Amino acid sequence: MTFDGMALEGSALEGLAYSATPHDRMPGRRGDPGWVADQLVRPDSRVIPLWRDRCLLASGGGPVTLTGPVGKAASTAAVQVALLGMDGPTAVFAADLDHPDEAEALRLCDATGAADLRTLTAALPAPVAATLAYARGLLYWNRHARFCGSCGGPTDSVDAGHVRLCVNPDCGRELFPRIEPAVIVLVESPAAEPRCLLARHRGAGPDGFSLLAGFVEIGESLEGAVRRELAEEAGVAVGKVTYRGSQGWPFPAGLMVGFVARALDERIDADGTELQEARWFTRAEILDRITAGPGSGPVDSIGGWLLRSWAGVN
Structure with a gap:
């Protein structure tokens, strides 16, 4: 059925x-x-x-x-x-x-x-x-999560599969599902002509451009993660950072949090490690990629949703 x-x-x-x-x-x-x-x-x-x-x-x-x-x-x-x-x-x-x-x-x-x-x-x-x-x-x-991260003892499933409990009587730790938050961001140029930043990540094909994303680190806000990732990987400084939405991404345990950010200038300095290159794309170029080119990225991802929304085709 x-x-x-x-x-x-x-x-x-x-x-x-x-x-x-x-x-x-x-x-x-x-x-x-x-x-x-x-x-x-x-x-x-x-x-x-x-x-x-x-x-x-x-x-x-x-x-x-x-x-x-x-x-x-x-x-x-x-x-x-x-x-x-x-x-x-x-x-x-x-x-x-x-x-x-x-x-x-x-x-x-x-x-x-x-x-x-x-x-x-x-x-x-x-x-x-x-x-x-x-x-x-x-x-x-x-x-x-079949073993406790504190004592190494086995765990039992409780709460109908939503909690695991360490069976070691000297521990008894409760384990809850782990979520790994990550930010993904569409960066807009400050210039008069609307342009957005796409990057080609390590291992991507010659035209495999996509939005920038990265995991949130301990002690870091979501907006702070946006600014750090853009600065570290693309050498791009941004001003306003605006939340657009989030997406459960259990592949295996992610939460993707989408933002739009405004660059302070158009300088780019790709790190050459995580990013092979990064450049600005016009709205017409993005529309062409969506309709006749390599597309806007995976159809099920918030990254593609952000890019299509920016291009006006969502």
């Missing part, structure tokens, strides 16, 4: 993938193991299976979601089951089929193949893509 019945209020960043899920995440109930178990065995509850972070596909090419006996079999075989939340009256779970080989996972879930979510997103309804990204990120974190 494929996803159905999902409704989503309009997003502030219309058209941006992974920006919202249609679920009530049930923070007040998911800590009750009995309630969670009751939801899991309901015949109408939905189970989203993933195999090693890949979506399992139905015969029509869309991602599968399971109910009834097939859903129960998948959740029983899974190394981790996590409650994503309630979609109206229906509970939605994610099941991590990490251990079976691919053929066994496909057979168990009556699926025909497996694919990376990002190859499917453009063809999926926004709530479905967001739900699959949420499932992927939560299962990935559980799989990589």
Whole structure:
């Protein structure tokens, strides 16, 4: 079966993938193991299976979601089951089929193949893509948090997959999902003609230009990260920095925070390490890249959304 019945209020960043899920995440109930178990065995509850972070596909090419006996079999075989939340009256779970080989996972879930979510997103309804990204990120974190970072002891999954608890009685640390914030920024020129800054990162092709981005460091504000990244990698100083929106990016654990910044001048000094080169592009050049050239970057990313918005085509 494929996803159905999902409704989503309009997003502030219309058209941006992974920006919202249609679920009530049930923070007040998911800590009750009995309630969670009751939801899991309901015949109408939905189970989203993933195999090693890949979506399992139905015969029509869309991602599968399971109910009834097939859903129960998948959740029983899974190394981790996590409650994503309630979609109206229906509970939605994610099941991590990490251990079976691919053929066994496909057979168990009556699926025909497996694919990376990002190859499917453009063809999926926004709530479905967001739900699959949420499932992927939560299962990935559980799989990589099986041991305590403080004492090295094993951890147990609690709170329906949203918390892990160190079982060492001398420790007992609670582990929560880790989010890695990063900033991505569209830099505008101060000149009269509208121009924006794109850079070719290390390893990119000869025309692989994109916006600048970087991870936020400890003790740093988001705006501070924008200024530091631009100065370090491109030698560009900016004045006003304006927040435009954010995007969950669970590939595996990111949060992309989008900004527009105004350069103080047009000087560029690419570092030659992270950036091979950087230059200013006119709006006409950006439109040409979008319509007939290499494009505005990945269609599912906030970077592409920022660039298309600046060019007036979102």
